Amino acid sequence: MNSSADTASLKALDRAHHLHPFTDFHDYAKGNGRIFSRAEGVFIYDSDGNRMLDGMSGLWCCNLGYSQDRIKQAVFDQMQQLPYYNNFFNCSNQPAVELAAALTKIAPPGFDHVFFTNSGSEANDTNIRMVHRYYDLLDKPEKKLIISRKNAYHGSTIAAASLGGMKAMHEQAIGLDYVHHVNQPHWFELAEPGEDEASFGLRIARELESRIDELGEHRVAAFIAEPVQGAGGVIVPPDSYWPELQRICDERDILLIADEVICGFGRTGQWWGSQTYNIKPDLITFAKAVTNGYMPLGGVLVSDKVADVLMAKGGEFAHGLTYSGHPASCAAGLATLDILHEENIVGHAAEHLAPYFQNSLEGLRDHPIVGQIRGRGCFAAIELVADKETRERLAPDSAGAVFCRDTANNLGLMVRQTGDAMIMSPPLICEDEHIDYLVEKLTAALDATA
């Protein structure tokens, strides 16, 4: 596919036959789509020959960019050796064994077991199954309710979508009746007049406590949250928020699930967002960057507290996926972890990239349509407003932010828009010059939108 005629026919074929996830069908029918044909380093190229800096690391997954030959080779070699075998019925395969062990070494203390899935959504389904099994085994079968947060994204299967709280998506998924939601710690949107961030963080965290009281502590099994809500708009919680949530979960015998599908593997400046916020979860969801996005893989890191109960009485955890622990995906995971370790990617992100990135964005604070800049580690959001004082929106239906995103895309920068916010999550291998490029293009897009 290298001539524009080929591109045009491919796009027509795409529109004719391919139903895209999370894509407005009318918009796509107008021919607004891009087909990506190759990538190199931190740049992606579409079939019309446009080059874009990937300010989103794919879908928050290609943290090491696109040219990691070692991961590609590991997958190729594994395909030659053992392209598939399952992990059911007392079977295993070497990469799955080794990756499980390697993940427990980088996990927070007290996490010695891993359950593999293909995706973050399935991992969160697994969490629910595991939590229910845990309390059944403890003879507390009435503990079945799960509390999640509004505007959360935990995946697209029925259970994961029920956990999620993004309005448009939630409306289309029939929510499971045992899932309940509390507010997100979005100070910019939800703070009362004059409320400072610390007081707001405590107030919102305590909604969990009230909800547990309402539902009955004996019925609530778990609370799930991302350390920093990613797809919902990089909602960075006030410092007061997580310690209060932790207290509530500890005092109320509620399992805490940290969904680290985006935050894990260095995004917040440490291996896990849980470490950045000093959270002590019982289960950790991972996916995406575990293979640098090159192969599908997700899973749950299971704390000893939960694993000991699951395993003590013997018997099956009647749950699994044909591709749980797929050897080629796990080989990709092992190669990814090797690179992360050997090149000190997480350390570099914390010490250099994160401060450089966040400081560079600070320069946009006085831009007339920038209402808030929020970020932690190597991701950030910029909230667009028509009026800085009143926080009046730029345009109905996020049209201003959509325009800003499209402009940035056309200028050679892949960023995303959520609501009225521009979202960035650049690869952790970015050099300073890449961040400078990102800020330059973003500034031009903001100027065009103002």
Ligand code: PLP
């Ligand atoms: N959890 C979080 C926090 C996510 O951001 C996502 C995807 O963006 C998921 C779960 C779902 O992962 P997947 O798309 O691999 O099913």
